Amino acid sequence: MMQTKQNLFRFHGGLHLPGHKEISTAHAIGNVFIPSRLVLPLQQHIGESSEAIVNEGDQVLKGQIIAKANGYVSVPLHAPTSGTVTQIIEQPVPHPSGLSATCIIIKPDHKDQWIELQETADYRHMDPSALRNRIRDAGIVGLGGAGFPAFIKLNPGARTAIDELIINAAECEPYISCDDMLMRERAVDVIEGARIMKHALQARRCLIGIEDNKPEACAALTEALTKLGYNDIEIISIPTIYPAGGEKQLIKVLTGKESPSHGLPLDIGVVCQNVATAAAVYQAVIHNRPLISRIVTLTGRGINNPGNHELLIGTPVNEWVEHCGGYDESIERLVMGGPMMGFNLGTDNIPVIKTSNCILALGQGEFSVSSSNPMPCIRCGACMDVCPAKLLPQQLYWQAYARDFDKIQDYNLFDCIECGCCSYVCPSHIPLVQYYRFAKTEIWAQERDKTKSDHARIRHEFRLERLEREKLEREERMRKKKAALKTGKDKATKEKKKDAIEAALARVREKQKQSDIQAKNIDNLSAEQQHKIDEIDARRKHEQDNSTS
Amino acid sequence: MQFQKTTSPYLHNNQSVSHVMRQVIYALIPGTLVYSYFFGWSIILNIALACLTALLSEALMLTLRKRPLAFYLRDNSAILSAWLLALALPSLSPWWLIVIATLFAIVVAKHLYGGLGYNPFNPAMVGYVVVMISFPQHMTLWLQPNAGLDFSQALQFLIQGELNSSINMDSITSATPIDTIKTGLSLNNTIAEISASPLFGHIGGTAWEWIAGAFLLGGLWLLYRGIINWQIPFSMLVSIAILAGIFYLVDPQQYSNPLFQLFSGGTILAAFFIATDPVSASTTATGRLIYAAGIGVLTFIIRTWGGYPDGIAFAVLLMNMAVPTIDYYTQPRVFGAPGK
Structure with missing residues (x-):
């Protein structure tokens, strides 16, 4: 199908920003280069961080799993090239706070040797859950920036079908052009990936929303679609208004x-996936290749040779910039x-992640x-x-300024997409x-503290309750015992009890005699010691008799 | 390589408070020029004196409040308030009247409430109302159009509060058209009889209609530039027009026509420049409509039945008081919230 004319909608607000995309779209996507080391944080997605399954010194092959998924909201991590795991240590990772996290460091051997890849199957005959597993095992997360594991979004849950699968190709932020270049050069990957996800979701429609400042990409997609002869995907050009690429905004514009x-979005029957995620899904399902590289834009006036490059995950930014010709002095x-x-x-000594x-x-x-x-x-x-x-x-500002974190939520702070x-x-x-x-972080911290103190309080209350219950039970037992002692003068019962105790004791003694394993400290006793023991036993027996009589 | 850290966004449209205020001042220039074309140097002198007073008192207050002087003086907000105040005051005002009004506007209405951004009331209107209530007899000396006062005479009145005895005050001053109607009606004249006076022009008062037109031009330019929003001027003008229209249809002999209401007094100036003061106005879209409609209704009521010649200042201050409540009840529906 050609570019569809379709009724578009508007979201509130937004900005017309200067695009600056042309800075980085002059050249084709640069080829992968293998840096001197790869830094792979275990946490490159939303959810539980992956768990390393290699050790320092291990040899790994390209595409080999080096960290496994840890829980449902988690994905595995693969070695982007063959080499040696040199270290598993804390390293600075790309995060606003500049914090460090556990990373697997690989020293490439420059052979770039693939692990043996599984046979590919025809996805059209694959069960949606098998497809999802394959996408999870390929370590695919949302490549638009949030990094939510892609397979989870492909699980419609209780819904049997999704109305719209939306492929987010808006790329609304200025300067960034990696999705643009991906679509220009690998349109087939995108279209096929979108169809795979459409199949996994059993979605009724699949829409690719693309901002109208990317006519080349739009044309490439349309051409690929025509060439492949598919008519179940609609490519829709939308007005360039920042942030049209926001998930909720894009859904509003298109539907x-x-x-x-x-x-x-699932609540209204929509699933939104990034265009680069679609291409990665294609690679994973059709070619069985895990997510080990991605296209990244290097741009701005502070760069000598801006452009887009396909980079191995874990490539340090400083090596990449060096490889591309370094910074301009005006940075x-x-x-x-x-x-x-x-x-x-704060530093360029951090890796590129998924x-x-x-x-x-x-x-x-x-x-x-x-x-x-x-x-x-x-x-x-x-x-x-x-405000979109x-x-x-x-x-919101006044409430944050006044640190009134209750009121700020009345003004829907958490609907802010920043x-x-x-x-x-x-x-x-x-x-x-x-x-x-700031306000969000404070509220999260407060909530964590509250959960913690709630737990402690509940534990404490539970303990008090248990102590109380035990006390009551003890008293009840004592009361019963006393009552039994008072009323239990019945000789017959007493005799019976005594017989029972005797019998039990006899059984125990029998067992002790039979048992061939004896406590060490009563082996090889001297006559004197034996005599003492006999004496004690006799005394015990005597006391026992006294107490039972 | 190490880099400096700040949080996103890293881009800005380079708009600034000082720039916004300056645009508003630019938009006042055509109206001010037409005003002084008809009424002479007094207008310019009044504005100059008010601005000077405002800057000095602002500097004084900033010093007392230990705020960075140059940083805040550059924001142009004091000059704008003073300019609007000077336009509202009678064309023949003695210097002390202007100084008192300006001082009150800047010192009390602005800085005692916390300075720029924190004043619940429009400073210019507070200053105006203070002198209006305190010195009512000095608030009536309006020049006649083309009264022919030269620079030295204007300066003389400003400094001494009177002119040479050779000049007959009655021959150069007159009541404003709105006031004339009010007095005329109280003498049981009809609107038609009153409007026969040369004070009245095609749609408003002679000269006043041109001044209002020039302010309208400036206001529309501000709208075009996106400096002000459409809701406030629209709602204020429409509410006055509708009310005036209803009463005019009922009895055209007792009530002036809507166009006259719009183009006389300070209606246009207030709709585009005074009611739109962002600090003291409502901030939500619906709230702005309600806020400005309230100003329109109150203005009409005070003009028609109240004891003061023009009710805009009171109407603005009364609605300023209602702003927090209006804002609270007119919050927009958040994206994705139920009840679309």
């Missing part, structure tokens, strides 16, 4: 449906991700956030006009998003 404020900031939602890197889509080196004049103090909020409402979640950013539109237009230059991130 008019709004994902519930505290829910998932001011190094950002992972786009200029609106990305985060600043979710890294762009390394942006902002040069002089590109970094346009004033460093001076913010002015007070003048309540102009510019932030409100651009239809929030009241200035009210797109940065409000900060972009604020005439007072207030770092609004920073306030929301």
Whole structure:
């Protein structure tokens, strides 16, 4: 099917941002190079981090699993090339906080030798759950940036069918062009991957939403679609308005449906996957190749030779930049991700991971956030006009400023997608998003503390209850015993009891005699010792008789 | 290689408070020029004095509050308030009237409430109302259009509060058209009889209609530039027009026509420049409609039945008070919230 003319919808607010995509789209995607070492964090996705199954010194082959999934919301990790595991240590990872995490370090042997790949099967005859397993085993996560394990989103759960599978090809953030280049050069992968996911979900429709500032990519997809002769995928060009690539925003634009404020797109019968994820799914299902590389954009005026490259997961940024010709001297900031939602890197000695889509080196004049103090909020409402979640950013700001974390949730803080539109237009230059991130973190911390203290309280209450119960039971036993002693003068019962005890004792003695294993300290006793023991036994017997009589 | 760290977004549209305020001041220029074309140097002198007072008092307050002086003086907000205040005051005002009004606006209405962004009331309107209530007899000296006062005479009145005895005050001053109607009606004249006076032009008062037109032009430019939103001017003008229209249809002899209401007094100026002051106005889209409609209704009521010639200042302040409540009840439906 050719490009579909379809009714599009609008989301509230948004911005027309200068694209700057042309900086990095002049050349074809650069080939994979093998760096001197690969740094593979165990956590490259949302959920439980993977669990290393290799040891320092192990030889690994390309595509071999080096860390297994750990729980449901987790995926395995594969060796991107053949080589030796040199270390499993804490390393700085790409994270806004600049923290370190456990990484597997591989020293490549430059043979790039593949592990033996399984036979591929025809996915059309595969059960959706088998497909999902294959996608999970290939370590595929959302490549758009969030990194949610892709197979989970392909599990519609109780729903039998999905109305729309949406392939997010909007790539709305300025500068980033990795999806654009992927579509231009590997349109078939994208289309096939989308069809596989459509099959896994049994989706009624499959829509590829692509911003109209990427006509080449759009044409490439349409051409591939025609060539393959499929008519069950619709390629839809949407207006370039940031953040049209936000999951909820894209769904609204394409279908008019709004994902519930505290829910998932799944609740309205929609599943959204990134276009690069689709290509990775194709590689995993058709060629059985796990996710070991991805396309990453290197751009900005602070870079000498900007462009897109296919990189092995774990390639250190500094080696890559070096490989591409280094930084321009005008570099001011190094950002992972786009200029609106990305985060600043304090160092370039960190690896590219599955979710890294762009390394942006902002040069002089590109970094346009004033460093001076913010002015007070003048309540102009510019932030409100651009908010794609239809929030009241200035009210959120006041509540965050006042640290009123209850009220800020009344203003729907958690519907904020941190797109940065409000900060972009604020005439007072207030770092609004920073306030929301702060408030969210504080609330999460409070909630963790609350859960912790709730647990402790429940445990404590449970213990008190148990002690109370035990006390009552003890008293009850004592009462019964006393009652039995008082009333139990019956001779017959007593005799019976005595006989029973006698019998039990006899059995025990018999057993002891029979037992050929005897305690060591009564072996080889001297006559004197034996005599003492006999004496004690006699005394015991005597006491026993006394007590039972 | 190590880099400096800050949080995203890393881009900004380079808009600033000072820039916004400056745009509003630019938009006031055409109206101000037409105003002084008809009424002479007094207008310019009043504005200059008010701005000077505002800057000095702002500097004083910033110093007392230990705030960075240059940083805040550059935001142009004090100049804008003073300019609007000077436009609202009578064209023949003695210097102390202007100074008192401005001081009150900047010192009390703005800084005692916490400075820029924190004032619940429109500072210019507070300053205006204070002198209106305190010195009512000094608030009536409006020049006649083309009264022909030269620069030195204007300056003389500003400094001394009176002119040479050779000039007959009655020959150069007159009531404003709105006031004339009010007085005329109380003398049992019909609107038609009152409007026969040369004070009245095609749609508003002579000269006043042109001034209003020039302010309208500036206001539309602000709308076009996205500096102000459409809800407030639209809602205020429409509410006045509808109310005036209803009463005009009922009795055209007792009530002036809607166009006259829109193009006389400070209606246009207030709709585009005063009610739109973001700090003291409502912030939600629906809230702005309600807020400005309230100003329109109150303005009409005070004009028609109240004791003051023009009720805009009171209407604005009354609605300023209602803003927190309006904002609370007009929160937009969040994306994805039920009840679409």
